[in-house]
Amino acid sequence: xxxxxxxxxxxxxxxxxxxxxxxxxxxxxxxxxxxxxxxxxxxxxxxxxxxxxxxxxxxxxxxxxxxxxxxxxxxxxxxxxxxxxxxxxxxxxxxxxxxxxxxxxxxxxxxxxxxx
Amino acid sequence: xxxxxxxxxxxxxxxxxxxxxxxxxxxxxxxxxxxxxxxxxxxxxxxxxxxxxxxxxxxxxxxxxxxxxxxxxxxxxxxxxxxxxxxxxxxxxxxxxxxxxxxxxxxxxxxxxxx
Numbered sequence: 446x447x448x449x450x451x452x453x454x455x456x457x458x459x460x461x462x463x464x465x466x467x468x469x470x471x472x473x474x475x476x477x478x479x480x481x482x483x484x485x486x487x488x489x490x491x492x493x494x495x496x497x498x499x500x501x502x503x504x505x506x507x508x509x510x511x512x513x514x515x516x517x518x519x520x521x522x523x524x525x526x527x528x529x530x531x532x533x534x535x536x537x538x539x540x541x542x543x544x545x546x547x548x549x550x551x552x553x554x555x556x557x558x559x560x561x
Numbered sequence: 562x563x564x565x566x567x568x569x570x571x572x573x574x575x576x577x578x579x580x581x582x583x584x585x586x587x588x589x590x591x592x593x594x595x596x597x598x599x600x601x602x603x604x605x606x607x608x609x610x611x612x613x614x615x616x617x618x619x620x621x622x623x624x625x626x627x628x629x630x631x632x633x634x635x636x637x638x639x640x641x642x643x644x645x646x647x648x649x650x651x652x653x654x655x656x657x658x659x660x661x662x663x664x665x666x667x668x669x670x671x672x673x674x675x676x
Binding site: 490501536540554 | 664
């Protein structure tokens with residue numbers, strides 16, 4: 446089975462440009478998560494969706510960040526305008542939430558973003 | 562707020578030996594889940610093992626096992642017969658059983674297996 450798919454794997458852009466990261470969760474999973482990993486802050490949750498609805502976006506840094514999940518098989522994380530401090534590895538993860546909450550999150554390979 | 566602490570930033574072990582990585586957490590919840598993820602140089606996050614807090618029996622997955630001490634809020638990972646491929650960052654993570662599905666991660670332990 447295909448795992449979580451993220452694109453692009455690497456992105457280099459200039460400050461002020463718009464960046465769009467994409468994620469395809471594992472088929473059948475109903476929860477999707479966006480995490481960011483930096484040396485300073487480690488791994489932190491930005492936002493997560495359940496059944497395509499945003500549940501917790503308290504980790505979204507500021508209005509420059511937005512995330513959407515138009516359907517069960519696709520999500521985007523957009524940064525506009527990008528800044529050098531946004532440079533990080535962005536992970537998408539998915540899980541199947543059932544009663545009892547025994548789900549495990551499976552991670553994609555990540556997108557390494559560098560903003561110059 | 563829940564926090565996860567990994568007190569060993571770096572560790573090393575000789576191939577074929579056993580190593581234990583420490584993790585402590587803080588929570589007021591009674592039911593929750595704990596995880597160890599491995600992140601090799603490729604940066605892929607790979608689930609190593611998980612533990613349900615309501616289970617007294619420690620989880621085991623092949624060479625990987627945990628020592629879960631609920632009262633002490635401790636969740637250590639033991640790797641037996643270490644292999645060169647075990648070289649990676651290891652992250653401990655916590656999630657409550659109900660409510661938010663958010664994973665809270667520790668800062669990680671960098672493990673190096675030496676030949």
